[in-house]
Amino acid sequence: MKTVNETTPLSESLFLKRNAFLSIAIGMSIISVIAAKYSKYAFNDMGGVAFSIGIMAGLCIVFLIVMLIKTMKVIPKAKGAWMYGNYQDEYFNHINHRAYKYAFNLTASVVAIFYLMELMITLPSWLVTQFSSLVLISLFLTYGISILVWLRQEHE
């Protein structure tokens, strides 16, 4: 028996939505891991705030794994979108490209601000070591949130 994995606007919509949630999950996981790592030093009590942040980080990672599995399930029905970022549906293609642009602009701004700050003041060492994390957070969160906002806008 042959399985047909035809790309439809519905499957692309599902893939785009799950991809956006996956991006947000990646961004949130990175934030929570950093927060958990530094809360040990900041609060100095593993039984209180630091523990709660650790639990949050765990939940974020579980959410990330769930979204990864859910997104992977839709990939066979949205191969073009997954491999090349090309959606057959024009509106989905349009918002996907717009989200890429927003993510690029915001990430470039983060890098530029970081660069300028480094020229003017001595940045704290923890901020410098977390630079790549900040870039990834801005990239993934901007992409995911932009897509979800444009998918939710309803004025019809």
Place this chain on the structure above:
Amino acid sequence: MNKVLENNIAKFRAKHKLSQQDLADAIGVSRKTISTVETGRFTPSVVIALSIAQHFETTVESLFYFEEE
């Protein structure tokens, strides 16, 4: 003077008693594409404009027109 792209898709849909989903299914796009084109938030390609016109057996000019601000 600025030109704003307007359209009559909602009127044509109402005349043919079609929902946005019906029209979307008929021309092979998502309902979101139809709704954003109708509300002017998204400018469609020539392919979609022609597909909608063909579906309603009309011309692209009768579906889309410019309005000056």
